[in-house]
Amino acid sequence: MAIDWSDYRCKGFHDELFVGPGAARPAAQHLVDYLGSLNTTELAERRLAAELAIKVMGITFTVYSEGRNVDRSWPFDIIPRTIAKTEWQRTDAGLQQRVRALNHFIQDIYGKQQIVKDGIFPAELLAESANFRKQCIGMKPRGGIWAHICGSDLVRDVDGTLYVLEDNLRVPSGVSYMVENRQVTKRVFPELFQTSTILPVDDYPAQLYDMLASMSPRLGDTPTIAVMTPGIFNSAYFEHSWLAQQMGVELVEGQDLFVGDDDCVYMRTVYGPRRVDVIYRRVDDLFLDPEVFHPDSILGVRGLMRAWLKGKVALVNAPGAGVADDKVVYAFVPKMIRYYLGEDAILPNVPSYLCMFDDDRKYVLDHLDELVVKPANESGGYGMMIGPRASKKERETFRKLITANPRNYMAQPTLSLSTAPTMTDAGDIEPRHLDLRPFILSRADSVYVTTGGLTRVAMTKGSLVVNSSQGGGAKDTWIVDLEAA
Amino acid sequence: MLSRVAENLYWLGRYIVRAENTARLISVHSHLLLDLPRGMTLGWSPLIDILGANEAFVERFGGDGALSEANVVRFLITDTENRSSVAASIAAAREILRIVRDSTPRDAWEHLNATHLFLQERGERHLPRAQRQTGLDRVIDTMLMMRGILGANMSHDVGYQFMRIGMNIEQADMTTRIVDVRTVDLIQSRSSDELQPFQHIQWMSVLRSLTALQAYRRHEKIRVSGPAVLRFLLQDRGFPRSVLYGLNAVSYALPRLPAYRGSERSIDRVRALIQDANFERLLERGLHEWIDEIQIGIGAIHEALTLSYFKPGEPPPPAQGSGVQTQTMTA
Numbered sequence: 001m002a003i004d005w006s007d008y009r010c011k012g013f014h015d016e017l018f019v020g021p022g023a024a025r026p027a028a029q030h031l032v033d034y035l036g037s038l039n040t041t042e043l044a045e046r047r048l049a050a051e052l053a054i055k056v057m058g059i060t061f062t063v064y065s066e067g068r069n070v071d072r073s074w075p076f077d078i079i080p081r082t083i084a085k086t087e088w089q090r091t092d093a094g095l096q097q098r099v100r101a102l103n104h105f106i107q108d109i110y111g112k113q114q115i116v117k118d119g120i121f122p123a124e125l126l127a128e129s130a131n132f133r134k135q136c137i138g139m140k141p142r143g144g145i146w147a148h149i150c151g152s153d154l155v156r157d158v159d160g161t162l163y164v165l166e167d168n169l170r171v172p173s174g175v176s177y178m179v180e181n182r183q184v185t186k187r188v189f190p191e192l193f194q195t196s197t198i199l200p201v202d203d204y205p206a207q208l209y210d211m212l213a214s215m216s217p218r219l220g221d222t223p224t225i226a227v228m229t230p231g232i233f234n235s236a237y238f239e240h241s242w243l244a245q246q247m248g249v250e251l252v253e254g255q256d257l258f259v260g261d262d263d264c265v266y267m268r269t270v271y272g273p274r275r276v277d278v279i280y281r282r283v284d285d286l287f288l289d290p291e292v293f294h295p296d297s298i299l300g301v302r303g304l305m306r307a308w309l310k311g312k313v314a315l316v317n318a319p320g321a322g323v324a325d326d327k328v329v330y331a332f333v334p335k336m337i338r339y340y341l342g343e344d345a346i347l348p349n350v351p352s353y354l355c356m357f358d359d360d361r362k363y364v365l366d367h368l369d370e371l372v373v374k375p376a377n378e379s380g381g382y383g384m385m386i387g388p389r390a391s392k393k394e395r396e397t398f399r400k401l402i403t404a405n406p407r408n409y410m411a412q413p414t415l416s417l418s419t420a421p422t423m424t425d426a427g428d429i430e431p432r433h434l435d436l437r438p439f440i441l442s443r444a445d446s447v448y449v450t451t452g453g454l455t456r457v458a459m460t461k462g463s464l465v466v467n468s469s470q471g472g473g474a475k476d477t478w479i480v481d482l483e484a485a
Numbered sequence: 486m487l488s489r490v491a492e493n494l495y496w497l498g499r500y501i502v503r504a505e506n507t508a509r510l511i512s513v514h515s516h517l518l519l520d521l522p523r524g525m526t527l528g529w530s531p532l533i534d535i536l537g538a539n540e541a542f543v544e545r546f547g548g549d550g551a552l553s554e555a556n557v558v559r560f561l562i563t564d565t566e567n568r569s570s571v572a573a574s575i576a577a578a579r580e581i582l583r584i585v586r587d588s589t590p591r592d593a594w595e596h597l598n599a600t601h602l603f604l605q606e607r608g609e610r611h612l613p614r615a616q617r618q619t620g621l622d623r624v625i626d627t628m629l630m631m632r633g634i635l636g637a638n639m640s641h642d643v644g645y646q647f648m649r650i651g652m653n654i655e656q657a658d659m660t661t662r663i664v665d666v667r668t669v670d671l672i673q674s675r676s677s678d679e680l681q682p683f684q685h686i687q688w689m690s691v692l693r694s695l696t697a698l699q700a701y702r703r704h705e706k707i708r709v710s711g712p713a714v715l716r717f718l719l720q721d722r723g724f725p726r727s728v729l730y731g732l733n734a735v736s737y738a739l740p741r742l743p744a745y746r747g748s749e750r751s752i753d754r755v756r757a758l759i760q761d762a763n764f765e766r767l768l769e770r771g772l773h774e775w776i777d778e779i780q781i782g783i784g785a786i787h788e789a790l791t792l793s794y795f796k797p798g799e800p801p802p803p804a805q806g807s808g809v810q811t812q813t814m815t816a
């Protein structure tokens with residue numbers, strides 16, 4: 001028995017692959033026909049092959065459970081998510097525009113704060129920002145780039161509009177899975193790659209390397225680049241190690257580095273100390289340097305901020321870049337685009353209510369059962385409340401939280417996230433909600449956007465939570481070139 | 486090559502060899518007991534002695550009365566609280582492979598992890614005599630496979646040299662330990678080549694513990710005799726588990742590392758001791774003390790490597806062009 005796509009029920013949401021039961025979108029047509037030609041047994045075999053490939057390739061993520069860290073195999077759905085190249089080009093342009101404005105904003109905030117003086121961005125927001133680092137005031141990293149690597153989350157609402165949900169400017173993760181998902185799909189469905197034009201994604205490590213090299217304080221020489229990890233107990237250690245391996249650079253921990261009397265950063269090698277030019281750090285700001293931040297941090301390097309402020313080493317992303325990675329600051333991005341670039345935002349924001357403003361707060365408190373409420377500075381889907389699904393008690397808790405600290409909360413309408421066909425544990429095909437995280441690399445003179453990104457899917461029926469730490473999975477993301485076919 | 490990574494790879498090599506040797510030691514000892522005449526028993530304490538785990542054992546199980554086969558076997562195979570158990574060595578190697586996953590082949594992790602899980606889930610079931618051999622064989626096979634995978638699929642760069650150095654030092658160390666403890670009971674019969682049958686069996690078990698019996702026979706073409714066995718296990722240049730072979734292998738690897746003279750000197754000292762040894766005389770008197778000296782020498786090699794490569798302290802930035810630390814050599 002084969003899949004009967006006319007049984008696929010995707011009513012009430014925008015589906016990424018289907019317009020309606022049995023009617024595929026052009027970019028998905030080839031994929032859907034192909035899947036329809038496989039019988040149930042073949043499909044189950046392909047899924048088994050994918051699970052095996054993930055195990056053999058050692059694609060894992062770490063979860064903290066029952067008091068210890070466990071490596072789990074990466075949860076993966078074999079049915080890819082497709083996007084037409086024409087739509088992607090517009091998205092790509094929108095993301096470039098957005099990140100350019102964000103970098104302008106961060107540089108401005110740590111510089112003259114013109115946007116505050118011009119009354120576009122409220123001063124009190126800055127005063128209470130958890131990720132504003134006063135140590136960075138006056139700094140100008142090479143090319144004015146602070147957020148070298150940005151992971152923006154995109155979601156599609158019921159009418160098909162693609163919104164930016166948030167921008168992750170601190171240490172966004174997931175890109176290794178984007179590349180590995182494709183490797184797995186190629187193993188499982190090699191036939192599809194021969195007959196359709198699916199744009200490749202494996203250029204990312206090379207693009208990342210070039211971007212990092214361009215940030216070296218000693219241009220001209222081949223720079224020494226290192227990926228800095230908090231260590232094996234971090235949930236993203238797989239990715240840290242993967243990135244170092246793909247780029248052929250060192251994977252270091254804080255203990256491997258020290259800052260010399262000349263304020264340069266050195267790593268301890270068997271050849272003696274070696275100067276490091278660029279550090280792609282996957283350690284949060286506050287753990288970077290015990291001299292400046294948490295004095296008891298053992299993850300960081302004493303004097304690292306000093307070395308960075310003197311321009312002896314490039315830190316990627318720059319410390320303090322997280323000031324723009326704040327769900328309240330997010331609401332101002334369309335205004336930033338207008339202010340710094342003189343352009344209209346290509347990609348819309350999700351409409352947002354900022355609880356710091358009296359009118360907005362009143363609206364939020366009156367509509368707690370309809371809205372999604374988010375704290376300004378949490379990531380990974382923690383600390384938020386989805387109004388329509390929350391209990392009365394949870395809503396009351398949030399009412400108190402918001403009233404006590406309005407600056408820290410914002411709310412958005414509950415979006416009907418788009419769906420795509422996904423294989424259930426029982427082997428049936430059902431719609432599941434998903435989002436998309438593309439990664440954007442910024443250099444002084446150019447911006448690169450990944451081809452597609454990481455599609456995260458909520459494996460549980462009806463769930464909107466796509467984070468892998470909370471039961472989410474992933475899909476390969478295909479940007480399909482219909483004209484090339 | 487980061488110092489931390491070099492040290493991890495060195496220990497990876499040591500743990501792989503340690504797990505394999507320990508498993509083989511238990512296996513051979515189990516067989517030896519079957520061959521000994523009724524009424525004569527060696528007991529299980531020699532194994533604990535070889536691994537230098539007496540204190541840990543007493544702490545865990547109490548005094549001499551606790552030296553039962555079941556206790557010792559559990560302590561040496563599955564007990565992860567015992568740092569010298571097979572399971573602990575494998576767990577430590579596995580943790581290192583996780584840390585250095587960017588510089589080691591993925592399939593090495595897969596195989597080691599499978600055996601780690603095997604010991605965790607089914608190790609207990611493989612402790613009784615009837616099942617023991619299957620479990621130990623699995624460990625030995627996995628460790629040999631690890632050596633194969635790492636040797637065949639990993640770039641033979643500086644990191645690989647550290648791993649090989651670790652393997653060879655561990656083998657030299659294990660061989661001297663096994664020789665030391667196994668010969669204690671045999672010294673009485675010293676120069677005589679006409680050994681009592683059970684002594685003959687014991688000398689063979691020394692060789693078997695190091696899979697050396699076949700190679701020894703090809704090499705010596707004579708009955709197993711005490712001095713010849715010692716010559717073979719300590720001085721042979723061709724047998725990969727002999728102490729001299731291990732030291733030579735380390736010294737061949739050293740020139741591929743920076744600033745290696747200090748480590749080389751520490752090796753030369755031990756090599757001189759071994760080359761000058763007269764085993765006929767040592768079997769009459771002083772073998773144990775002599776092996777102690779060798780052990781101290783091997784410890785000194787480890788110290789020299791640590792000072793040169795793993796923990797060179799936090800030195801000041803280098804002068805132009807020179808990354809080599811010389812001050813660490815003086816210690």
